Amino acid sequence: MVPTMVLVADDSHDAQRTEGLRDLADAVARRDEVPVVPAFGPGPEVAATVDAVEGPLVVVPAFLAGGDLASAELFAGLDLDGRFDACATAPLGAVPSIVADLARRLAEAGWRQGDGVVLAADGTPAQDERRQVAAVARMLSRRVQSPVQVGYLSAWAPSVSDAVARLRRNGRPRVAVAAWQLVDGAERERLGDLGATAVTAPLGSASIVVDTLLAQHRAATARLAA
Template identity: 35%
Template sequence: MTLVLAAHGTRDPAGALVVEDIAAAVRQRLAVDVEVAYVDVRSPSLADVLRSVDSAVVVPLFLAAGYHVRVDVPSQVLASGCSSVVVTPALGPALLMLDAVYARLVGAGWEHGNAVVLAAAGSSDARAVADVHRAARRLSLLTGSDVQVGFITSAQPSVPAAVAACSAGPVAIASWLLAPGLFHQRLADMGADLVSEPIGGHPRVVDLIVRRAQDAGIVDLSTMLVGQ
């Protein structure tokens, strides 16, 4: 069985490198084949990768369960004709993901007491927007203060509006983006005093993917590589 990491896709080569780095880290942790696929923009498509394997577990590398997770992923699974596919939940607002965001925030210079805006790509899907708000509430527990939500596109409030609504003092943007690209570049001009790096291949992200694989039955502790 093959573990397929299904990402959105970006024209920014740095974004693709992040996905490949995550896949490489997962390969080091698990004794299974790991492939990368994309649901948009880049190739290979998820459908093409699934056509090349006999059975697969697909982990959607998305931070919210929006259109790509609810429509694109299942439609490409169906189009592939692969007879044995399990699709796990997306990464979403899992606690491990918020651990990674918090680490990026601290690494960017954020200090306790400074305001935080969680900046997400945005979606017209109310369920995806709810996932972002759930992530903000969980990040609030780590920062010890309220975390505002701002969207780069497709939803309100915008990131600049969320930053402007913060009380006096330094304001930090916590990037709720997996990989670098146009959206992350835009955060630099949205009025905050600092912006954290995208989540990227943080070890907690790898931990979550491994957990998704275990929950899907692709691997158990007996098949994990020695020393991990």
């Protein structure tokens, strides 16, 4: 029996996110590889949805490591300890193919060789997610051959605006913002207000994202069967 993929994210604080999350769930379901159950909302609703799914199941974060503080807190609060037929995957992080797609989006948004780049993440208290964001910045810097500063929207320092200002002080008048976001939301407007040269669109339901989520599901299925 193929385990159900339960996609988890918090969309309770941002109505704009709901459509993007639904599009992502639909894109995964259209591959027809696994049953897909979306679990989007505040913590109690998400927990109730997960509990209602008959096993086996794999709980998959519908957000990026360090890219969604509210969803990371919700995900950390899910309790699967009593279920032998369930496991969870880590949020998507420093995956080379995803970073390559982010670099492509920078070019499409108007970034040019020599421009500074800020990787705009949300931030979480989790040290592993912080390391993932730093790894993405290093990988992106190598791809675009330009300095990449990390800036945060909700947690940690520096802020995105501080990171943009630092690059400009260091001789980079043109600065592009790479949004480390899976789906659109209110933070998109905040990034647009920075006066950056370019701001990328969220990764959304791009094929590489769907491919990676399904690869995570296959790896988790193997763990459940072991």
